[in-house]
Amino acid sequence: MITPTETATSTAIPTRWVGPMRLSGAVTGEVEVPLATFESPLWPSVGRGASISREVWDGVIVTIVGERMTRSTLFVASSATVADAAAREIVARLPELQDLTAASSRHARLLEAHTEIVGNLLFVRFAFETGDAAGHNMVTKAADTIMRRILAWGLRLDYGSISGNFCSDKKVSAVNGILGRGRSAVAEMLIPNEIVVRRLRTTAHAIAELAVRKNLVGSTIAGSLRSANAHYANMLLAIYLATGQDAANIVEGSQGITYAEARDEGLYFSCTIPNLIVGTVGSGKHHPDIERALERMGCREEREPGGNARRLAALAAATVLCGELSLLAAQTNPGELMATHLRLERSAPRRA
Structure with a gap:
């Protein structure tokens, strides 16, 4: 070692x-x-x-x-009904999250969010512009800031993970081929x-x-x-x-x-x-x-x-x-x- x-x-x-x-x-x-x-x-x-x-x-x-780098956050709800309502709210308030990202980073710009619900789990795949950087750390930092804001909205969500594998980082996946990374x-x-x-x-x-x-x-x-x-x-x-x-x-x-x-x-x-x-x-x-x-x-x-x-x-x-x-x-x-x-x-x- x-x-x-x-x-x-x-x-x-x-x-x-x-x-x-x-x-x-x-x-x-x-x-x-x-x-x-x-x-x-x-x-x-x-x-x-x-x-x-x-x-x-x-x-x-x-x-x-x-051009986009992605990070997917994972939230935990009590049920799929709660997760679905939260997903709709996150998409509706995307401009707020875009402003938050721009204010907290010199280079990261939030482009879009894709949601996926599995049981009571809510996955949100955020896509960012990252300037001249590949952007792995940049998007993780931005996603962490966004996640804290979403948890503060009172949507009855709990923290699951800063990365929920819907990104999908360093793994072969269909989502990257379809949406790009x-x-x-x-x-x-x-x-x-x-x-x-x-x-x-x-x-x-x-x-x-x-x-x-x-x-x-x-x-x-x-x-x-x-x-x-x-x-x-x-x-x-x-x-x-x-x-x-x-x-x-x-x-x-x-x-x-x-x-x-x-x-x-x-x-x-x-x-x-x-x-x-x-x-x-x-x-x-x-x-x-x-x-x-x-x-x-x-x-x-x-x-x-x-x-x-x-x-x-x-x-x-x-x-x-x-x-x-x-x-x-x-x-x-x-x-x-x-x-x-x-x-x-x-x-x-x-x-x-």
Whole structure:
């Protein structure tokens, strides 16, 4: 066991910069990203997707469709009738709670509240804007303040928990996929047929067909929850570790849907990621390597509140698309994936 005065010795995670990727939409221009991973084939795989983006006029187009961090409070009533009346009152008095949140926090802004009743238990899922922070602690503090106000209203509620798992934090859930948690992003690219054949050694039809057979059907029979993708978690963990994020949030981040179409002009390829939980300020961001990485990515600029975190989320989404595209293309060709892994991993230098 490590005491508070001891320092643990750890192995540094190999990190490489990949790209640049060409982007448009939420981010415009060409940007490199750092990936921290022990899975060395991930770098050239994402790099292939990034190089393809530079051959496409618009590159990877990223749209941020939602921004919110959530915390769900749990209240205990004597009956479902009491819980229901309290839920209606909480929703009706939301403007009061929004004013309370704004007065007690510089950055947190209460957006909405969703209620759920189970027996005599009342769950309230509050969603907040959190500026450039991922916002875990910020929303917990705001929810604590809100909870004390609600308990003072005389609604015949008792305290249950500051977090009732309806959030849902660092767990795979349907609610996060439906309502979003963190930044919700869609990354898409239209790749001309000539580039698909030349660079990916496959066809638009083959990739679109595999996206259905593998990602949709395969994930369905596996019982995946609001997920139909090949390996979002690989790219997200690598970029999370390299930029000082809470790595446990890849649990939510791994949820998402890869969608592809074979069009006359080429391959339409997209990755929809509803739970990108990233921040450019807060815990983990003070380390020199993290600071330098965020600066190099352009995520330390003077922007409106939330602008730097929005940029980081867009870069993460584009990175996911580059890695997902490359892997699916490889899997359309028998033997290519394993041969590539063996070549890259066996040629990597090893320590005695």
